[in-house]
Amino acid sequence: MIVEDDKFFHDLYVSLLKDTDYEITSIFDVREAMRRLEEVKPDLIILDMLLDQITGDTFFRLIKNLPEYADIPVIIASGYPRRANEILKGLDKNLTFLNKMEVNEKLIDEINRKIG
Numbered sequence: 001m002i003v004e005d006d007k008f009f010h011d012l013y014v015s016l017l018k019d020t021d022y023e024i025t026s027i028f029d030v031r032e033a034m035r036r037l038e039e040v041k042p043d044l045i046i047l048d049m050l051l052d053q054i055t056g057d058t059f060f061r062l063i064k065n066l067p068e069y070a071d072i073p074v075i076i077a078s079g080y081p082r083r084a085n086e087i088l089k090g091l092d093k094n095l096t097f098l099n100k101m102e103v104n105e106k107l108i109d110e111i112n113r114k115i116g
Contacts, residue, residue, distance in 0.1 A: 001025040001042035003033045003059065005051050009077070009100060013046055016107050030054040034062075037069060043115045046107070049078040057088060064091040073114040077103055 004010040005028050017024055025042060027033045030051055045063075049056035056076065063069040075096045076088075089095050096110050 001027055001033065001036065001044070002046045003027045003030065003051070003056070004046065004048040004077070005029060006048065009048070009103070012103065013077070013107065016104070017111075020108065020111075022111065030056075030059045033059065037063070041069065042072060044073045044075065044111060046075050046077055046111075049076060060088055060095075061091060075107070075110050075114070077107070 002010060002013050002024060004013065010026065010028065014024055014026065022043075025036060025040070027036060030053055033045075047056045047060060051059070056078070060074060060076070063072060063074075070092075073094060073096075074092065075098060077098045077100055079100045094114070096114070098106055098110065
């Protein structure tokens with residue numbers, strides 16, 4: 001599941017994943033992501049931090065506190081300073097942060113490491 005409201009980055013993630021066997025669920029806002037979680041439990045979530053309606057860290061905290069979703073691996077792809085988000089690792093020690101400028105080189109490797 002890709003939760004990203006910036007069309008450029010959303011399309012970039014989809015493009016990077018198009019030649020893989022991963023099924024992509026494209027989500028552009030957190031409210032839609034919550035609805036879709038009820039329909040299908042994704043194997044992994046690629047999450048932006050600066051979303052319009054509800055911030056990515058709020059969504060992350062919410063899913064990590066719901067037992068049915070707590071085990072879903074998350075990759076946060078953001079231009080937001082990494083050190084500001086390190087507190088989120090307390091909820092999930094396997095949380096991965098990627099700077100949006102590094103996504104081209106690292107996204108597929110991180111996904112494969114988590115669920116491949």
